[in-house]
Amino acid sequence: MTLTPVKLSRPASVTDAFLNQLVARVPGSGATWELTEVYTGDVLVELPQSTPADIERAFAVAREAQRKWAATPVKQRLAVFKRAHTLFVDRARAIADLIQVESGKNRRMAIEETCDPPMVMSHYLKRAAKLLAPVKRGGPVPLVTSSTEVRRPKGVVGIIAPWNFPFATGVSDAIPALMAGNAVVLKPDNKTALSPLYGVRLLEEAGLPEGLFQVVCGEGPDVGPALIDQADYVMFTGSTATGKVIGERAGRNLIGCCLELGGKNPMIVLEDADIGEAVRGAVFGAFGNTGQICMHVERIYLPESRYDEFKTAFVAAASALDVRAAYDFGPEMGSLVSVDHMRRVKSHVDDAVAKGATVLCGGKPRPDLGPAFFEPTILEGVTKDMLCGVTETFGPVVALHTYRTVDEAVELANDTDYGLNASIWSTDVPAARALAARIESGNVNVNDILATAFAAKGTPSGGIKNSGVGARHGDQGLLKYTDGQNLAVLKKQVMGPRPGQGYEKYVESMLSGLKTLRKLRLR
DSSP, rough: OOOOOOOOOTTTTTTTTHHHHHHHTTTOOSSSEEEEEOOTOOOOEEEEEEOOHHHHHHHHHHHHHHHHHHOOHHHHHHHHHHHHHHHHHHHHHHHHHHHHHHOOOOHHHHHHTTHHHHHHHHHHHHHHHHHHHHHHEEOOOTTEEEEEEEEOSSSEEEEEEESSSSHHHHTHHHHHHHTTTTTTEEOOOGGGOOOHHHHHHHHHHHTTTTTTTEOOOOOOHHHHHHHHHHEEEEEEOHHHHHHHHHHHHHHTTTEEEEEEEOOEEEEOOOSSHHHHHHHHHHHHHGGGGGGGGGEEEEEEEETTHHHHHHHHHHHEEEETBBBOOOOOSSSOOOOOSSSHHHHHHHHHHHHHHHOOEEEEEOSOTTTOOOTOOOOOEEEOOOOOHHHHHHHHOSEEEEEEEEEEHHHHHHHHHSSSSSSSEEEEEEHHHHHHHHHHHTTTOSSESSSSSSSHHHHHHSBBOOOOOGGGSSBBBBHHHHHEEEEEEEEEEEOOOSSOOTOOOOOOHHHHHHHHHHHHHHTTTOO
């Protein structure tokens, strides 16, 4: 096959000088890594690779800065993020340029990704001061005892961010940690280190103390252990296999961790659903960000009575998608992140076809569009003996299935080791809400795929089963970066027998007191 090279001009904001400034903050006494433009395969910049010694020094600098930051009043800390919110919104287009260059996603997804950190900032600017304020609670004996819950920062938080949403995860996960008084050492994926590096630069421009937010780079097996061993808490987003390794190491170090892991997310279309709306949702759910969204849809369950109607409309919509490389809002789907990942997606499709699945549309790489492009793909006849039947494909590939009863749909949706996200479509919202209660998933969306759940920053978002431990967002998303200290005060020595009182008499009064306190609802 003769291929026409992709001719594409890099965004004007992404200059060599700008890129070199960004990577200059990465400590790297080891080798360098060629960071490439996904659309063309051209080398963008040489990214320094951090050694264990580099990582140790980064943590030392971060710890020194953290001591001063933790002593800074919460109001002053939050003022940094008020200024940062404006900067991030004003620079959204330049951020999107970097995201597109390094990840190959289309413009819509890049610009939407830039909105996530400001949304997280906005939420916690309203909640952080209250969450971090000491809370006085009752002690065991009214009036003479008290207990105060004090929130203390963990110290230095290690964040390991994935390549699919490098800016949203790399920066957004750091924001509540920093607000809580911690320092952060971030390890982005080598392929997508540019946008989070720019995010750190913008935070410092807003007044974040230098040294408080460090970035180290390298392949996971090379730098991950050193990062976990130095950290006081770890936040990880990525595969279930890697998450288990990280969780095990964190456990050995007696530190906490939050893990958002893989998914094999189902979409259930009920018989009364608006098929037009469901198809539009499925197009985004399967092909948004080229299928590289942790919460995206890989399994669609349809009632037998509506299957052909949905299939016809869905295949037509997927086949009509504008898929190509461009730095404007024209394309509806962009590239996969790398040639290696494209080959993985292809292997899932090839395996399914070899075992009897039918390709309704797509199914092939598109090297004429760029090195890592793959067509929007819809499969039929996928079974659990196929890779894409049980394993997260994480690409623009989705399988259609039928069901006879709602109970069967629930059983099929729950028949997985994962439990990150699910989607239910119906014109009867109360019925859909009732069905959601039966779905084994950390997030369930009604008449939406994922955005309604993920953009609800006031509600915790995480996975169950093999999809993770802990959550981001909500009060939990900030408090996880703190330790609770119980400051207890005894004003008078009443916690024992009075002088001359026998212990039997003391026990009688103690037991009687417990009944009285319960009766009066004081304790």
